[in-house]
Amino acid sequence: MTSPSEQPQRNQGKDLGLTLCPSCQQLMSHKATHCSRCGSTLAFRDYSSLQKSWALLITAAILLIPANIYPITIFTSQGQTRHDTIFTGITHLIDLNILPIAVILFTASILVPILKICGLTIYLLAISFRLPISKKRLMVGFHVIEWIGRWSMLDLFVISITAAVVNMGQLLDAKPGPAATAFALVILLTQIAAKVLDTRLLWDRLESQDDTNRNTESS
């Protein structure tokens, strides 16, 4: 046990028998099963969320492969048909000298999904295997991942607008390709994986390790 005066920051809700309602942020005793204000079921810690999050993340990582190797748009101009994957679509934009749009699409469709999957993997590994990574840094990264994740939707919106307006048969035509569904699922699954995770687990788990270290140092 650490004394409160030495470690004021170690004062967690679980030490006081308190928990926060997940939907309305009402402070409740951890013995209560339902929130007094909104009636939500209270979970002191959701230990199963780690497994759910892993399962969703692994599925998303697998789907990232078809999302990148199959064509995402099929574009016909004057009888010639191009099958563009996410990557060749972006290189094509660079060839056309539309660099700003290429940068936006590269960030939204390639950088963000990869950063998200790698970031979440590091985060889950840190909880599951108690890796010695700065918790503060992990948590800041997690908030960034939560925020940028939705921007991947950009490519899907662009595809739907283009497919609807560019529809002139052999002369000019745009259609989505098989990668579109895989890509949509990658966004969806990674977003849910971050959402279901009970982030308090990170602080609990690494906390106990820190405490054992401190005890061995002091003894």
Added chain:
Amino acid sequence: MKLLTEHECADTSVTLCRSCDLVIRKRALPSSVRALCPRCHTPIYDAPYCSLNGMLALCLTAIIFFIPANLLPVLELHFLGSIRTTTISEGAMAVANQGYWVVAIAVLTSAVIAPGLLLLSVLSQILIIKYRLQVPFFRDILKRLLKYHGLLSQLTMLEIYMISIFVSVFQLTDYTDIYLGMGTFCFAMLFLVTLFLQREYHLEHMWSVLDD
């Protein structure tokens, strides 16, 4: 900061961080300042002040723009004398007709359904708080609406759709003549008004209305 006793926690001057479970003593904040968790930087609370009438005005304005934003074309394509236009829903339908219904649902949900439901939900919340808060039936409805508010605002992606329209225009200028439709103007207004509405709206404050 000293260790808090159980007695002290009974009052409302203390809260927990929802990300890392740290106990935080609440202090009075000037308005438009947000308290962040000192340990993990999650936003914890802010000085909740919503002007109900201001929100009502913003909400009604947004609903007025919502209708033309969805009915008028967002893009017009002029090609060999013929004109093609598309609205947001037609865009979603076009990909659904090709068999990509996962994409269609994603587009429809984040650009049409979630923003629409969000505006209706906020409107009902304001009206209940203004006129019907004492009736148990309406209190119950308010509770349900508040519970789903977080989900709805996360699914709302107006800003991303806005950027997508401009990206599409730039992508297509090399092949054909493309123009922004009236729908784009209404959509941009809808986006701006919704942005201000979401800045004005504080979920925590709405919950606290139920307390007294």
